[in-house]
Amino acid sequence: MSERTLMGGNIAIAEGAILAGCGAYFGYPITPQNDLLEHMSVRLPAMGRVFLQTESELAAINMVYGAAATGVRCMTSTSSPGFSLQQEGISYMAGAEVPCVVANIMRAGPGLGNIGGAQGDYMQCTRGGGHGDYYLITLAPASVQEMMDLTMLAFELADKYRNPTLVMADGFLGQSVESIVMREPVKSLPPKDWAIDGARGRDRRLINSFEMNPIDHPKRIRLLLEKYERMRLEEVRYEGMLLDDAEIVIVAYGSAARAAMTAMNRARKNNFKVGLLRPITVFPFPSQVLSDLAEKGSKFIVAEMSSGQMLEDVRISVGNQNEIKLVNTYGGVPLTPDMIFEAIDLMS
């Protein structure tokens, strides 16, 4: 029997990482994810693993790079402004094909913004985010259980593709406390025959992203692009609820999806045919299922805590034949079921 326990969202990420064999954590304090760093500061050293509070998010992401290059499963966590600072390091890791997990517990921007939860880093997460041509699998948990489960999955996918992988949650989710089922620790970690762990009895290895030669560099990028294409084919994840007869489909992820579920249930009680499509991977985005729903003539409500960033992916997937309505908040304000229900009511 699996044990049930009450846990905070950020702590579930930390515990999920520990279960997945995360051997090192490097991080810098920033609200609303400080409890994750604090939790790691106690748990990892007690297990003989590495914890280091760094001088900046820049140092944190570059330490992740160094640790990951040696083959250790490792991660950092941060919130939006810190995540912006880490883009260069993430780009280097994508270019050098170094796996790691970055948890971004989003807060409101731009600039200093505030510490309220938000989903305004959607573009930054799903479009690479740093310089150059690259993409990152981006997992969007919508519950404390998923904070744990998707963090564990993120480590698997990072190693599978030798690519940084994101867990993209918002501050509200990070601070939520829910009952979850504890998972089993990962028993064995994949071998890494590329890691720089000292050239004992073998040829030396090099982990870098520098390629001066204008013939070789495009070749290298082509291999990366093929990898991202494989992700698009094999790693799309989503949850569909009550979609079969849905005339209106709400598209929402993270905290917004929780508000959307409540609104959907209320709408069903009022005999509105409403369903929910919840992307679990926002990159790769579940475009095909949305495109299929559009073929059936559905109308769409995009509910998100940003100016309408995921809305662009929905538009790309759906095209311009179907009605698409944006219901949103920004600036650290939670999205409420009432707001979404009102939109359903108006659209019906």
Next chain:
Amino acid sequence: MSNRGINDMDNAIFRRPDIMPDRATHFCPGCGHGITQRLIGEVLDDLRLRDKAICVGSIGCTVTSYLYYDVDGTEAPHGRAPAVATAIKRCHPDLHPFAIQGDGDLASIGMAEIVHAAARGENITIIFANNANYGMTGGQLAPTTLVGMYTSSTIAGRKEDRHGFPIRVSEMLATLDGPAYISRVSLHNPANVRKARKAIEIAFRAPLEGLGMGFVEVLSMCPINWKVEPVNAPQWIVDNMIPQYPLGEFKCKPEVEELKKAVRG
């Protein structure tokens, strides 16, 4: 033409360190980096670090320093080599990461990383190549550029009131308790190259013994950007750099003094 390298010759009196593959460097004529790389190569050989060393390239002219050693290597973003090296050492205490960082890389964009790695007492080796300008990008003003010195972004010379003053990194880091060994050396003549060799060896030995960071600042020729003939570049160091950047040891923990006895030269 024989394919035999110099190291295969029976009567060679001066050999390439075994750890350095037989390949030409990318450095400009008269540049000091090749000498620094060779000195590190000698130390890697002498301390038998082929299986333990991790060369962390850092952005600038030394970015591909890993090409010249037959050891595992990686490449840090600009200024971040001490962070990358820190994590390697923390996760694998049996490995020995080292980096050669230029003055733009270390003293400008990467100042936070070197200061904090030093303050934490990380057991890594940092060789700081100071040539008073941004070499790779064509000779712009660096934090180490001398007052009055012409660079491509200070074409009338560095002025105190507009560009501030050069930073003495070794002296500054020596105020910290973390580093085991901090020394400034110069490559302007063979006697000083020998001293540099010795300092670099100590800077490897100290962190290998878990005593803290080993740090050597190397005053290094950059004739291309200084706009002097390569043959005159060593004297340029003596005339212009040493007055601003005096040579010597700035930090040497008592345990490191003990280690020095094992160092030849």
